[in-house]
Amino acid sequence: MVKKYGEKYHAIIDAAIKVIAENGYHHAQVTKIAREAQVADGTIYLYFKNKEDLLISLFRLKMTRFVEKVKQKVDLVHSVEEKLHQLIYMHFKQLAMDPHLAIVTQIELRQSNRNFRKEIGSTLKLYHLLIEDLIRFGIEEGKFHDDVDIRLMRQMIFGTLDETATSWVMKDMKYDLLALVEPVFSLLMNGLKRK
Amino acid sequence: MVKKYGEKYHAIIDAAIKVIAENGYHHAQVTKIAREAQVADGTIYLYFKNKEDLLISLFRLKMTRFVEKVKQKVDLVHSVEEKLHQLIYMHFKQLAMDPHLAIVTQIELRQSNRNFRKEIGSTLKLYHLLIEDLIRFGIEEGKFHDDVDIRLMRQMIFGTLDETATSWVMKDMKYDLLALVEPVFSLLMNGLKRK
Amino acid sequence: MVKKYGEKYHAIIDAAIKVIAENGYHHAQVTKIAREAQVADGTIYLYFKNKEDLLISLFRLKMTRFVEKVKQKVDLVHSVEEKLHQLIYMHFKQLAMDPHLAIVTQIELRQSNRNFRKEIGSTLKLYHLLIEDLIRFGIEEGKFHDDVDIRLMRQMIFGTLDETATSWVMKDMKYDLLALVEPVFSLLMNGLKRK
Amino acid sequence: MVKKYGEKYHAIIDAAIKVIAENGYHHAQVTKIAREAQVADGTIYLYFKNKEDLLISLFRLKMTRFVEKVKQKVDLVHSVEEKLHQLIYMHFKQLAMDPHLAIVTQIELRQSNRNFRKEIGSTLKLYHLLIEDLIRFGIEEGKFHDDVDIRLMRQMIFGTLDETATSWVMKDMKYDLLALVEPVFSLLMNGLKRK
DNA sequence: AATGAATGAGCATTCATTCAT
DNA sequence: CATGAATGAATGCTCATTCAT
Numbered sequence: 001m002v003k004k005y006g007e008k009y010h011a012i013i014d015a016a017i018k019v020i021a022e023n024g025y026h027h028a029q030v031t032k033i034a035r036e037a038q039v040a041d042g043t044i045y046l047y048f049k050n051k052e053d054l055l056i057s058l059f060r061l062k063m064t065r066f067v068e069k070v071k072q073k074v075d076l077v078h079s080v081e082e083k084l085h086q087l088i089y090m091h092f093k094q095l096a097m098d099p100h101l102a103i104v105t106q107i108e109l110r111q112s113n114r115n116f117r118k119e120i121g122s123t124l125k126l127y128h129l130l131i132e133d134l135i136r137f138g139i140e141e142g143k144f145h146d147d148v149d150i151r152l153m154r155q156m157i158f159g160t161l162d163e164t165a166t167s168w169v170m171k172d173m174k175y176d177l178l179a180l181v182e183p184v185f186s187l188l189m190n191g192l193k194r195k
Numbered sequence: 196m197v198k199k200y201g202e203k204y205h206a207i208i209d210a211a212i213k214v215i216a217e218n219g220y221h222h223a224q225v226t227k228i229a230r231e232a233q234v235a236d237g238t239i240y241l242y243f244k245n246k247e248d249l250l251i252s253l254f255r256l257k258m259t260r261f262v263e264k265v266k267q268k269v270d271l272v273h274s275v276e277e278k279l280h281q282l283i284y285m286h287f288k289q290l291a292m293d294p295h296l297a298i299v300t301q302i303e304l305r306q307s308n309r310n311f312r313k314e315i316g317s318t319l320k321l322y323h324l325l326i327e328d329l330i331r332f333g334i335e336e337g338k339f340h341d342d343v344d345i346r347l348m349r350q351m352i353f354g355t356l357d358e359t360a361t362s363w364v365m366k367d368m369k370y371d372l373l374a375l376v377e378p379v380f381s382l383l384m385n386g387l388k389r390k
Numbered sequence: 391m392v393k394k395y396g397e398k399y400h401a402i403i404d405a406a407i408k409v410i411a412e413n414g415y416h417h418a419q420v421t422k423i424a425r426e427a428q429v430a431d432g433t434i435y436l437y438f439k440n441k442e443d444l445l446i447s448l449f450r451l452k453m454t455r456f457v458e459k460v461k462q463k464v465d466l467v468h469s470v471e472e473k474l475h476q477l478i479y480m481h482f483k484q485l486a487m488d489p490h491l492a493i494v495t496q497i498e499l500r501q502s503n504r505n506f507r508k509e510i511g512s513t514l515k516l517y518h519l520l521i522e523d524l525i526r527f528g529i530e531e532g533k534f535h536d537d538v539d540i541r542l543m544r545q546m547i548f549g550t551l552d553e554t555a556t557s558w559v560m561k562d563m564k565y566d567l568l569a570l571v572e573p574v575f576s577l578l579m580n581g582l583k584r585k
Numbered sequence: 586m587v588k589k590y591g592e593k594y595h596a597i598i599d600a601a602i603k604v605i606a607e608n609g610y611h612h613a614q615v616t617k618i619a620r621e622a623q624v625a626d627g628t629i630y631l632y633f634k635n636k637e638d639l640l641i642s643l644f645r646l647k648m649t650r651f652v653e654k655v656k657q658k659v660d661l662v663h664s665v666e667e668k669l670h671q672l673i674y675m676h677f678k679q680l681a682m683d684p685h686l687a688i689v690t691q692i693e694l695r696q697s698n699r700n701f702r703k704e705i706g707s708t709l710k711l712y713h714l715l716i717e718d719l720i721r722f723g724i725e726e727g728k729f730h731d732d733v734d735i736r737l738m739r740q741m742i743f744g745t746l747d748e749t750a751t752s753w754v755m756k757d758m759k760y761d762l763l764a765l766v767e768p769v770f771s772l773l774m775n776g777l778k779r780k
Numbered sequence: 781a782a783t784g785a786a787t788g789a790g791c792a793t794t795c796a797t798t799c800a801t
Numbered sequence: 802c803a804t805g806a807a808t809g810a811a812t813g814c815t816c817a818t819t820c821a822t
């Protein structure tokens with residue numbers, strides 16, 4: 001394998017996202033990705049161990065950036081409410097800004113096999129930690145409940161964001177995902193119950 | 196095709212669940228399913244149009260029952276709090292009681308192709324409706340917020356239950372899912388914010 | 391195997407002709423033939439050893455009748471010219487009168503396998519003999535050349551009739567096959583050469 | 586698909602002819618053809634869209650050459666009698682020289698399905714045209730009858746040659762096909778009738 | 781005699797990966 | 802570094818035939 005992270009490395013990853021988004025996971029053959037990246041089939045194997053490695057690298061690269069950008073914005077504000085608000089905003093914002101990526105992460109890559117899904121899980125751990133840190137901060141500040149399992153709170157937050165985003169993609173992104181930032185924030189904070 | 200819904204029909208579906216749970220979606224060959232169901236390969240095609248039809252039928256049958264059982268219990272109680280509580284309990288209970296089914300619905304069937312996922316979506320609609328009815332009832336009773344989109348509330352409830360269940364399966368079901376009924380209920384009702 | 395030549399025996403053969411003519415040789419499944427004949431699949435195996443036996447029986451029965459009818463008419467006339475004329479007429483007449491049979495014998499049954507084609511050959515032998523008798527009669531009468539191989543003359547006669555009939559079927563029987571009796575007779579008698 | 590008409594392209598076609606001739610149309614599996622051509626199964630699909638495409642290509646290539654060679658020789662001579670004589674000679678000559686091809690074209694490929702047979706028909710059209718041109722030439726020269734349908738004359742010529750060749754193959758090529766050139770020529774020219 | 785549910789052998793095709801150039 | 806022709810393992814489905822009823 002050669003100088004990773006070179007020009008072609010990114011060309012191949014971007015080609016893969018485009019091909020998967022446009023053709024679906026199961027029709028994203030290596031040949032198609034190579035053609036889109038304007039390299040030969042064999043070249044892909046100079047940069048990636050195999051197809052799975054390409055997909056994992058793709059997911060890692062994009063998700064790391066995704067989480068970094070969320071973290072950046074979350075760090076800029078100081079109250080836990082503002083932090084959660086930023087988290088939701090940035091989560092939705094990034095998906096709304098990159099429809100190809102949204103399709104790939106919310107829909108297509110979920111059709112991958114077991115091993116890959118485990119890998120996805122481990123990559124998402126960064127995001128989970130970010131959310132859990134936020135929750136811990138909220139508890140320390142006395143703003144969040146201190147008698148509920150943090151992991152569970154994280155699952156509610158992530159599960160809600162993920163389900164909301166997936167539904168939006170499945171509905172062909174026909175409505176404005178960002179319009180949901182406010183009500184989702186309110187729901188997560190206050191729950192279903194009217195006080 | 197022959198008298199559907201006979202003894203073999205169910206034997207094949209149950210065999211499929213077992214084989215998929217144990218081998219993963221992509222290694223669940225028709226031959227393996229047939230052997231597990233103790234029928235010939237060709238017999239499967241007397242009861243199902245093709246492999247996809249088998250998988251869709253499997254999902255429909257099991258999910259319909261799943262939703263029916265949830266609904267049954269939800270209908271038995273009268274306050275919206277009790278109803279939501281029952282919903283969470285039954286959702287987790289049924290997955291906890293049938294680990295094979297849990298693996299298949301939470302993990303394996305999600306790696307299916309686009310068409311199939313659409314079919315999954317349409318089957319889940321029943322469940323979505325059930326949850327939305329519950330929310331509407333809560334709003335009418337004055338117990339739930341009336342200023343948040345019902346679909347969004349549903350996405351929070353379903354997203355939270357689904358993410359919680361998937362995490363549990365991914366962690367090899369090593370902890371007690373039912374122990375989460377109470378805190379999940381509390382979280383969904385009250386949100387993250389400490390009053 | 392049971393009382394051959396019973397009512398169902400013929401029902402099955404007629405059903406086979408219809409199904410083959412309408413669906414083509416390769417789509418003529420035993421099940422379809424059974425349904426058309428209004429018997430169970432298994433019943434066919436009470437009357438025929440296997441599918442090939444059914445097809446061979448079909449061809450034998452129909453070709454035997456075909457040849458018999460030709461012979462009947464040929465026997466009624468006395469000069470070799472009249473006999474040949476009758477042969478051509480009856481050959482075309484019978485195909486024109488039974489389009490299903492024409493499709494089956496000229497097109498569909500030719501897609502059968504080696505063994506079957508041999509069987510076809512042996513069944514056609516009757517017809518070949520009839521034609522060769524006619525030729526021999528012509529030679530004895532001094533009307534036909536006596537210096538050409540009889541088998542060759544027969545191949546010219548049969549080849550011409552067969553090619554003419556096949557072309558007619560391939561052209562969807564859009565023109566009148568019987569209109570060709572006269573010119574074909576003339577061609578076979580006089581050859582291409584203008585005297 | 587890769588550079589067609591290369592070395593392997595012809596190796597595959599020749600392998601197909603051999604395998605079909607030796608095993609029969611229905612036992613000519615792709616794997617067998619690949620092994621005979623000393624390539625991998627998948628390689629066949631680099632040169633042909635699918636198995637049917639291979640068979641059609643085979644027939645087209647061989648028949649086109651067949652017709653070309655006939656035409657070449659027919660063009661070298663000037664009288665219509667000589668032309669017809671050459672046609673018969675070349676038709677028989679080429680089959681006699683390549684027994685595998687003879688089996689494949691006279692017997693095996695006729696068991697193919699409807700679509701394929703249509704393709705065969707369209708490829709044979711070239712040959713039909715060649716024969717019809719010859720007939721037209723004979724008529725213009727005043728040598729052939731001008732009161733018989735040209736298509737019918739062609740059907741007599743082709744039908745006779747084809748039936749003669751098929752019979753020869755069915756008799757396991759036990760006699761000399763070329764010995765029939767003279768009498769077939771004479772028969773076609775003069776017909777059955779002794780003058 | 782008749783039924784029809786059950787059987788299971790057989791095969792074209794795809795596509796990730798390699799390696800000689 | 803890059804190419805792309807060649808590889809070959811892996812599998813869903815059909816349908817003639819059987820046999821318990």
